[in-house]
Amino acid sequence: MDAITLLHERSSMGKLMAPAPSPEQMEAIYHAALRAPDHKELRPWRFVEFQGEGLERLGELFAEAEFHADPHAEDGTLDAARKKPLRAPMIIAVIAKVTPDLPKVPKMEQVISAGCAAHGILLAAHALGLGAMWRSGKYAFDPTVRKGLRLEEDDEIVAFIYIGALGGRHRQVPVHKISDFVERWD
Numbered sequence: 457m458d459a460i461t462l463l464h465e466r467s468s469m470g471k472l473m474a475p476a477p478s479p480e481q482m483e484a485i486y487h488a489a490l491r492a493p494d495h496k497e498l499r500p501w502r503f504v505e506f507q508g509e510g511l512e513r514l515g516e517l518f519a520e521a522e523f524h525a526d527p528h529a530e531d532g533t534l535d536a537a538r539k540k541p542l543r544a545p546m547i548i549a550v551i552a553k554v555t556p557d558l559p560k561v562p563k564m565e566q567v568i569s570a571g572c573a574a575h576g577i578l579l580a581a582h583a584l585g586l587g588a589m590w591r592s593g594k595y596a597f598d599p600t601v602r603k604g605l606r607l608e609e610d611d612e613i614v615a616f617i618y619i620g621a622l623g624g625r626h627r628q629v630p631v632h633k634i635s636d637f638v639e640r641w642d
């Protein structure tokens with residue numbers, strides 16, 4: 457697949473199956489992530505990879521988050537939280553590791569950079585014939601989850617990328633009208 461086709465046709469895949477990407481595929485994926493644009497070369501990111509029992513531990517963390525948010529939460533709610541990460545054979549948490557108070561690289565730029573790294577992961581996964589989906593959801597902003605993943609005060613969870621073998625067909629990507637989004641100053 458040539459690069460422009462990849463950029464035009466990448467799409468998300470929510471239905472994912474085992475196996476998880478191989479170590480070789482993950483190496484290619486991380487190299488793609490690490491080519492994200494990065495003002496002052498801060499490398500403002502860190503990745504936490506979950507598979508196997510790691511996915512169950514992440515599910516426990518989500519359930520703990522539910523419990524802390526509401527100690528009266530029903531068992532069904534806690535169970536649903538526990539099962540969320542089991543929708544893929546692997547999850548990569550993309551964390552913006554933010555250096556605060558840099559005059560030339562404000563927090564927003566560092567978070568955007570980490571977002572670009574997440575996009576790099578999606579693009580590389582697609583190029584390798586894998587399925588992937590960027591999810592955030594309330595757990596990305598939850599204090600219990602932030603603590604469990606060892607975020608510093610200014611850090612942000614920008615993505616939980618669910619990744620694995622394709623469990624379905626990619627949808628036809630929508631074709632947008634460029635003029636709806638572009639203004640030209642000639």
Ligand SMILES: Cc1cc2nc3c(=O)[nH]c(=O)nc-3n(C[C@H](O)[C@H](O)[C@H](O)COP(=O)(O)O)c2cc1C
Nearest residue numbers: 466467468469589590591592593594614615627629
């Ligand atoms: C920051 C961010 C967070 C997202 N969080 C979720 C989410 O929690 N759940 C979800 O279904 N889609 C989420 N999405 C959207 C999907 O990843 C996906 O982009 C969307 O379904 C459109 O599909 P496409 O990527 O094939 O165009 C998120 C996207 C971004 C950029």
